[in-house]
Amino acid sequence: MIQLVNFYSNLKAHFMKLHTFGFIAFLAISNATAMPAGGHGHDPKFGGVVVETKAGDLEIVAKPDVLVIYVSDHGKPMKLDGAKAKVTLLNGTEKSVADLIPAGDKLEAKGAFKVTKGTKGIAVLTLAGKPPTTARFVVK
Numbered sequence: 001m002i003q004l005v006n007f008y009s010n011l012k013a014h015f016m017k018l019h020t021f022g023f024i025a026f027l028a029i030s031n032a033t034a035m036p037a038g039g040h041g042h043d044p045k046f047g048g049v050v051v052e053t054k055a056g057d058l059e060i061v062a063k064p065d066v067l068v069i070y071v072s073d074h075g076k077p078m079k080l081d082g083a084k085a086k087v088t089l090l091n092g093t094e095k096s097v098a099d100l101i102p103a104g105d106k107l108e109a110k111g112a113f114k115v116t117k118g119t120k121g122i123a124v125l126t127l128a129g130k131p132p133t134t135a136r137f138v139v140k
Helices: 002-033
Strands: 049-052 057-063 066-073 084-091 094-103 106-110 120-126 133-138
Touching: 049 133, 057 084, 057 120, 057 133, 066 084, 066 094, 066 120, 084 106
Parallel strands: none
Antiparallel strands: 049 057, 057 066, 066 106, 084 094, 084 120, 094 106, 120 133
C-alpha cells in the first residue's frame, strides 16, 4: 500500500512539472506571436519607425536633413509643451547626437545627419513632468 501511495505521489509530482513547463512554453510562444513584428501592430504614418514606450508610441523619422519624433497615445497625438528629446545616431564607430525641440505636433532637429539604411539610434524623450523614456531603433 505504501508503494502505491509513493507511486501516485511521484506521478503527481512529475505531472505538475510537465504541466508547469507546458504552460510556460505556451506563454513564451503566445507572447512571441501575439503582435506582428516591427511595430507591434502600429503602422508608421510618417515613414519612420514605430517604438512603443511607457510615455507613448514614438514614430521616429530619421533623414539626412531632419530628425523628427511624433508622440501619440493610442493613435492620438500628445501635447508636447515642455517636452525635449535627444537622439544618438550610430553608424559603425561613428556617433552623432542631436537635441530635438517641440515644433507643433512633433519634436524636431534640422541639420546634416549621417542616416542610411541600418543606422542605429537611441532616442531619449522627456515629457513635461515625467521621467525620461528611451527608445532604440534601426533605420529601414
